[in-house]
Amino acid sequence: MAFLTLEDMKIVVSLVCCCLGVGSLGLAGNYARAGYVAATIAFILMAIINTYATWCLCKVLVVAPKSILTLGDLGDWCFGRVGKYFSLIFQCLLCAMYPIVYLVLGGTLLSTLFPMSFSQTTWLILMAITLLPVCLVPTMKEGAGMALAGGLATVLADGIALALLITNMEDVNPAGISPPSPEITFTSVTTVFGNLAFAYASAHAPHLACRARHHHVFFFAVALLGVFSAGCQTPNNLLFAISGSKLGFAASRGYVVLAFLCMQFHITIAFAVIFFPVFQILERLVLGLHKDRDMVVVLEKDVETPALDDDVESATFHAVVEGGPREEVKAYRAPGSYFKASLVRTALIAVCVVIAVIWKNHLNALVDFVGASASALVNMILPMVFYLKTFWPSIKWPEKIFAFVCILIAVFLGVYVSIQTGKDLFSPETADPTILFPLCPAAFQQVVFTNTTYYHY
Numbered sequence: 001m002a003f004l005t006l007e008d009m010k011i012v013v014s015l016v017c018c019c020l021g022v023g024s025l026g027l028a029g030n031y032a033r034a035g036y037v038a039a040t041i042a043f044i045l046m047a048i049i050n051t052y053a054t055w056c057l058c059k060v061l062v063v064a065p066k067s068i069l070t071l072g073d074l075g076d077w078c079f080g081r082v083g084k085y086f087s088l089i090f091q092c093l094l095c096a097m098y099p100i101v102y103l104v105l106g107g108t109l110l111s112t113l114f115p116m117s118f119s120q121t122t123w124l125i126l127m128a129i130t131l132l133p134v135c136l137v138p139t140m141k142e143g144a145g146m147a148l149a150g151g152l153a154t155v156l157a158d159g160i161a162l163a164l165l166i167t168n169m170e171d172v173n174p175a176g177i178s179p180p181s182p183e184i185t186f187t188s189v190t191t192v193f194g195n196l197a198f199a200y201a202s203a204h205a206p207h208l209a210c211r212a213r214h215h216h217v218f219f220f221a222v223a224l225l226g227v228f229s230a231g232c233q234t235p236n237n238l239l240f241a242i243s244g245s246k247l248g249f250a251a252s253r254g255y256v257v258l259a260f261l262c263m264q265f266h267i268t269i270a271f272a273v274i275f276f277p278v279f280q281i282l283e284r285l286v287l288g289l290h291k292d293r294d295m296v297v298v299l300e301k302d303v304e305t306p307a308l309d310d311d312v313e314s315a316t317f318h319a320v321v322e323g324g325p326r327e328e329v330k331a332y333r334a335p336g337s338y339f340k341a342s343l344v345r346t347a348l349i350a351v352c353v354v355i356a357v358i359w360k361n362h363l364n365a366l367v368d369f370v371g372a373s374a375s376a377l378v379n380m381i382l383p384m385v386f387y388l389k390t391f392w393p394s395i396k397w398p399e400k401i402f403a404f405v406c407i408l409i410a411v412f413l414g415v416y417v418s419i420q421t422g423k424d425l426f427s428p429e430t431a432d433p434t435i436l437f438p439l440c441p442a443a444f445q446q447v448v449f450t451n452t453t454y455y456h457y
Helices: 006-019 022-063 071-113 120-135 140-172 186-190 192-199 216-227 253-287 291-301 311-322 324-331 337-358 363-394 397-426
Strands: none
Touching: 022 071, 022 140, 022 186, 022 192, 022 216, 022 253, 022 363, 022 397, 071 120, 071 253, 071 337, 071 363, 120 253, 120 337, 140 216, 140 253, 186 192, 186 397, 192 363, 192 397, 253 337, 363 397
């Protein structure tokens, strides 16, 4: 069998769109919130835990039935029906909450680009309508080319935003005044966990996890380049640093529009890519599609010790993996199947639109909440738990201790940050309109630090 097939390449391309995404926009804001030392420690810690969790997931998938399609399948194989439904519920929540973030961000971007036109709510609804054709593509791997374009669009958007921020801050700060440092608290440091968990969430689809690549360097570069010019006055979202005049400059409108459009293009593509696991799960539960994979999982669970060279597994692997994409497309060709699937997908998108409208003014809190809750559980905690369950007899005690420490850290930070950001979502306080830079000490919250007339350095 070929080492790298065309289907493998499609999976790799799809994963690029997951790694190079919206989460990168908030990385500079992490340093603005927690400072260089604490944010760097958090960054490295999250990189270690996320990489280890992805490695754990890949190790489990090597010995698991090759028909594993969702996290629910993996939970069923490891822990039975309880594990199946627990994993399934949280994977669905994660893959549905990410598109809600995309809708809120997209509506904000469009209302910023066209301030004298529709309201943010109207733009959000219009964007959801335009996303429907992309979401109705039968399978995710058919859109691998679009996924690649979406990932590259993120790189371009980040690059344009960083270039505009750095060059314009140099123009308004000719004296080289050092930007202010944040007022560091326990909450400000731990909240970084939410955004990092959101950004690192590349393992949400088990059948993509084995193709993961090291994207930590890209994240680290974006974070440092985005924060060193403005310090704690750097906005939580990199694009918003160049769209207004809070930092004392007005960036070239053409490049601002280009950066926004690139990110909007990424949202269009990633929306369907992230949503796809939920689509397939609901189609399986509601419409009875994709049942052939369930039958294979049941048969393979009867094999006491799955072996890579086992004849039964080898036959199943070729039948499911090589024929899988074709069978998935074939399932929609039955009379009425594609129409019913389209209705299910449209209804789910409509529900997400309603939630996005409710939380349209809480983008930053929403990103941190999604990252700290569902993303941390699905992308970090569950893979390590599955690994410990599958390989417990053969794992040495130092690694067991390391895995338990990683799980405890992820659980503690996930619960704490979810509670803190949940307060902003479910019982928000009225923001003071005079405070432009809430991450800074009180002396630097209202006026940009380069205003020498105000600060009298």
